Amino acid sequence: MRRRIALLSSFLACSHALVAPPKALQPMQPRRAADAGAATTSDAPPATAAAPTAAEAANGHQRKTAAVFGFFGASDRELALIEKRYAKNGYECVVVPSPVKEVARPSGWYKNFRRNARLGKEHELARHFDVVHCMSGGFLNYYLTRGAGVPLACDTLLLDSTPILPKPRAFTTFARQFMRDALPFGKVVDLFPQPLHLFLIRTRWSVTAFRLRVQHWFLRRLGRHPCAWRDLTTRWLRVSSSAARRGNYEPIVAHAARVAFGRAPAAPPPKRAVFLHNPADPYLSRDDVLATVGAAERLGLASAVHEVATNHVQTIFQKPRIIFEGALA
Numbered sequence: 001m002r003r004r005i006a007l008l009s010s011f012l013a014c015s016h017a018l019v020a021p022p023k024a025l026q027p028m029q030p031r032r033a034a035d036a037g038a039a040t041t042s043d044a045p046p047a048t049a050a051a052p053t054a055a056e057a058a059n060g061h062q063r064k065t066a067a068v069f070g071f072f073g074a075s076d077r078e079l080a081l082i083e084k085r086y087a088k089n090g091y092e093c094v095v096v097p098s099p100v101k102e103v104a105r106p107s108g109w110y111k112n113f114r115r116n117a118r119l120g121k122e123h124e125l126a127r128h129f130d131v132v133h134c135m136s137g138g139f140l141n142y143y144l145t146r147g148a149g150v151p152l153a154c155d156t157l158l159l160d161s162t163p164i165l166p167k168p169r170a171f172t173t174f175a176r177q178f179m180r181d182a183l184p185f186g187k188v189v190d191l192f193p194q195p196l197h198l199f200l201i202r203t204r205w206s207v208t209a210f211r212l213r214v215q216h217w218f219l220r221r222l223g224r225h226p227c228a229w230r231d232l233t234t235r236w237l238r239v240s241s242s243a244a245r246r247g248n249y250e251p252i253v254a255h256a257a258r259v260a261f262g263r264a265p266a267a268p269p270p271k272r273a274v275f276l277h278n279p280a281d282p283y284l285s286r287d288d289v290l291a292t293v294g295a296a297e298r299l300g301l302a303s304a305v306h307e308v309a310t311n312h313v314q315t316i317f318q319k320p321r322i323i324f325e326g327a328l329a
Contacts, residue, residue, distance in 0.1 A: 066091040066131040067152070069138030070098050071161070071313045078317075082135075085316055089324040094125065098141040104171070106208045106244065109144055110216075110237065116148035117233050120266070123150040131328060132270070133158040135313050136283070140166060143256045146264040149232050157260070157270040158327060161277055161284065161313045163292050166240070166256055167249035168201040170288055177282040202247060209244035212237060232265060257295040272302040274327045276315060283312045 066086050070079050079095045086093035102108035116123060125145060132154040134142045139162040146152050164170050176197065180186035216237055236255075243252040262269050273296045277289055296303045306327050310318050 063092045064090055064130040065128075066093045066133060067125055067129045067154070068093060068095045068133040069135065069141045070095060071136035071138055072098055072100055072104055074098070074135075082316055085320050085324075089320075091131070094129075096125070096138070096141065098136075098138045103137050103141050103144070106205050106240065107212065109140070109166070109240065110212050112141070112144045113148045113236055114233050116145050116150050120149050121151060123152075125152045126150050128153045128155075130154065131156045131158060133160060134162055135160045135316075136162050137164050139163045139260070140256075143259055146267055147236060147255070147259040149265045151266040152264075153267045153270070155271045156328060157273045158323070159273065159275050159277075159292075160315065160323075161281060163256075163288060164284070165249075165253050165288055165292070167243075167253055168198055168205060170285060172198045172201055173285055174283050180282075202244075205244045206247070209241035213241050254295070257292065258299065261296040261301045262299045269299070269301060272304070275303065275305045276308060276323065276327050277306075278308050278310060278312070281312050 068082055068086070070082065074082075074097065079097065083093050083095045099108075102112045120126070123145070129152075132142065132152070134157070139159060142152075143166070164174055172194065176189055176194065179189040183189065216234065220234070239255055240252050243249045259265075261273060273293075275289060275293055277284060279286055293303055293305060304327075306322070308315050308319070308322055310322075315322050
């Protein structure tokens with residue numbers, strides 16, 4: 001209960017940030033990578049990987065590979081369970097946390113994108129995976145990784161209880177449902193008008209966008225950004241900040257779709273996309289899901305939709321066969 005109150009207080013203090021659904025309220029604690037050779041920067045979120053067993057290595061059996069972008073605020077235990085689910089089904093799995101501070105607010109997007117652009121081909125995810133699995137807010141983490149020039153490629157892109165798009169309306173939908181579920185009298189959130197809530201988030205994002213443009217300008221003048229990745233970050237910041245300033249987020253939503261489903265700056269498009277969601281999921285906009293499916297198809301990507309009855313991001317915990325024997329089959 002204390003954790004829930006603490007996270008809720010954090011959200012109310014800065015309504016531009018998001019936290020995880022009630023079933024995943026534990027704050028993320030860093031984990032040691034199972035592969036001792038996995039290198040991370042000191043400010044990058046750690047990832048975990050399940051190494052092949054000795055028997056498999058001896059038999060020359062090549063395991064399938066997966067990268068999972070976790071949901072907002074997933075606990076260490078939950079990320080470990082996701083890794084175990086994949087290992088049990090024959091995958092070498094890298095689990096990537098999606099910290100709220102870096103994935104659920106524009107200032108975090110900038111920090112995340114800048115770090116990824118700096119790493120580029122040296123990023124630990126700069127390779128091909130059989131599956132990339134994005135859970136809830138993990139879709140934004142995936143977008144910020146590929147968009148920053150990290151050569152992350154895959155055969156199958158699995159979108160699980162997502163997309164949560166980079167626009168205030170999507171974040172407002174998520175946040176209001178979280179508060180309904182987290183508060184003892186959650187229905188009181190309906191007394192706070194949704195248009196006012198949306199206005200506050202739009203305003204905060206607009207102010208943040210202006211601050212980031214000024215900050216980036218000074219860093220460039222001071223020579224803090226090497227040319228190799230500075231221009232990529234500048235172009236992305238121009239698109240995202242212009243969207244916030246004008247209040248029209250369609251350009252950055254379209255950019256996210258092109259990066260996710262088409263050719264990214266340093267990576268080819270996935271071979272197929274699979275959308276896994278509950279049509280009644282109150283954390284998502286069904287219109288956003290259908291629009292994103294349409295965007296993937298317009299970009300020429302083979303797409304499949306699997307509708308489930310499980311709650312937000314709970315399929316891999318409660319009914320993993322739907323994923324491994326259905327969506328990924």
